[in-house]
Amino acid sequence: MTQEKLNHYEQKLLALQEEILSNIIGETSDEENPFQVDGDLADKAEAFSSVAISEGLSTTQKETLELIRKALQRIKNGNYGKCMACGADIESDRLEAIPYAETCKKHMSEGRFK
Numbered sequence: 001m002t003q004e005k006l007n008h009y010e011q012k013l014l015a016l017q018e019e020i021l022s023n024i025i026g027e028t029s030d031e032e033n034p035f036q037v038d039g040d041l042a043d044k045a046e047a048f049s050s051v052a053i054s055e056g057l058s059t060t061q062k063e064t065l066e067l068i069r070k071a072l073q074r075i076k077n078g079n080y081g082k083c084m085a086c087g088a089d090i091e092s093d094r095l096e097a098i099p100y101a102e103t104c105k106k107h108m109s110e111g112r113f114k
């Protein structure tokens with residue numbers, strides 16, 4: 001995968017993460033806002049994960065944030081876009097739709113997504 005593509009998917013992941021976090025932040029009162037942390041969104045994601053359970057947020061939101069966090073980590077580690085089941089490159093249209101996908105289309109239904 002080219003650096004240009006990696007940047008593209010990284011931007012998508014960050015935008016998705018921001019979207020989820022801002023939805024959650026929007027539901028939190030100012031006085032008890034646990035997201036008033038200095039630093040980037042990754043830090044906010046860390047702050048979020050510690051309160052997510054007590055806030056009773058949807059499992060889907062929590063799982064998606066976790067998958068986004070892992071995907072961003074894979075970009076840093078240089079193994080982004082590889083299927084975790086077979087090691088093949090994940091189809092680009094799949095990554096466009098789900099930039100935090102961990103498996104190729106062939107393996108997407110085999111429970112290796114987490």
Ligand SMILES: [Zn+2]
Binds near residue numbers: 084088103104106
């Ligand atoms: Zn695969």
